[in-house]
Amino acid sequence: MANDKKYALITGGTSGIGLELAKLFAQEGFNLVLVARDFSDLQAISAEFKHQFNIDVTTIEKDLSKKEAPFEVCEEIRSKNIQIDILVNNAGQGAYGKFSETDVNRELEIIQLNIAAYVVLTKYFLKDMLSRNEGRILNVASIAGKMPGPWQSVYHGTKAFVVSWTEAILQEIKDTNITITTLLPGATATDFFHKADMEESTLVQKGDLADPAEVAKDGYKALMAGEHKIVSGWKNKAQVVMSNILPDKAVLEMSEKQNKPA
Template sequence: MATEKQTALITGASSGFGYEFAKLFAKDGYDVILVSRNGEKLQDVAQEIKMQYNVRAIVIEKDLAEPGAAVELYHEVQKQHTQVDVLVNNAGVGEHGFFTDTDMDKELFIINLNVIALMQLTKLFLQDMVARDSGKILQLASTASLAPLPLMAVYSGTKAFVYSFSQALINELKDTNVTMTVLLPGASDTDFFHKAHAEDTVIYNDTSLSDPADVAKDGYEALMKGKDKIVSGLKNKVQAAMTNVVPDSALSSGMRHYMEESSSKDKKEEKGSGGKEKITDQETDSK
């Protein structure tokens, strides 16, 4: 628990991992700043958190993929005279398909959100943390950070950036009391695959998807312990270890299989229609 009142800023906080992170921080007594472009859902999350945990929940509706939005967010927080003790860079999106067929504007959107906004928020808030020699940052990478991902080439490229960028900063921060943790989830049960137009894939239909609450808990605990990184889930740990020994060409072939169309997609859809409600925020990183 936070020993004194502290504040965590969470991007993509209206659903998925971000929603789960918000609850974890609030449960431990943190005030939270909730950021997403879905203002209506953010208000619902904020109301739930305030009622259940009796903490302050500030809502900032912001599309971080828009040029300058990350800098605007930083300045809005500064105007409220609120110190961000923990930054959770969770927001992220993807797009499925052959690179020659996918829409360039959508891919620029992905790069703006997954890379540029994350870099800007990291820089601005990290400068403040280093100046006072305290703070924590959680970066949402992916198991796709570690292996080529055909049919989602731009997404996996952005996540490779997040992983490499963060590992470099972890080294730069080693002589400070500021810590950075990289969370690498595998395929998870959020709405990521629908928003990425990847709901027909093998990985979505024929594999076991991680529970976002479990993934968030793994990331939260690693963050609080000051760990450099955490791969969530035993299966994903094994796959991550294999990337160190298997050639990239073989990794690409294996990953492409998972991203190709599944023959059992109809069964998954039938199962999903009778199961728990899917999470529906585009700013949820789930892979």
């Protein structure tokens, strides 16, 4: 019976990396809880996956950039008596432009989405996992979290939080059977850049963007193997290594060159 299968909760599960991860879990027979803002997208993907993979798909329409939303997601899952075996914190957005000129209210929503939603969902479901001494968490960060990002300062800052915070939690749970994996993609061909009004950046104009399906495969494989961290793509691995060796000024200049308008 499909109901006897394990459940994976994926935020931002209707597009980009989140959708590709959802496909991978579905192919392996996991039931899904998909959280996203667009009701029609959720309904379409739910119907497709139920038919194609013979799994249960629970959809939750929430905007996780709103303070109360992640708490409401936890409450809804609790009320449905669903045990989450794998949590995938994936939903995230950015804002493009000089910090002195960008919209602070938009940036506060991004901090809520990229940081606070991760914190709330992880705290809630990690407690459940610890009570069973079983479970996996995938936190989607970015190589942006390994370096400051002029023209994307708040986004880079949120991803730096995810990287640092996840490493700290890992140390706290090192004597348990719970695994937490951080996925660090580089620039990926999703609607992220459209939502961030970032199409004019050098990075996008050059068009050297990763395939979200490949990024998802890297993340899924690392998660199921219990790895702590995975940088997706050899170019991104090289960039992270370079950012660790080069002087801070050189790293900033490299990052600005990629981010600023072409």
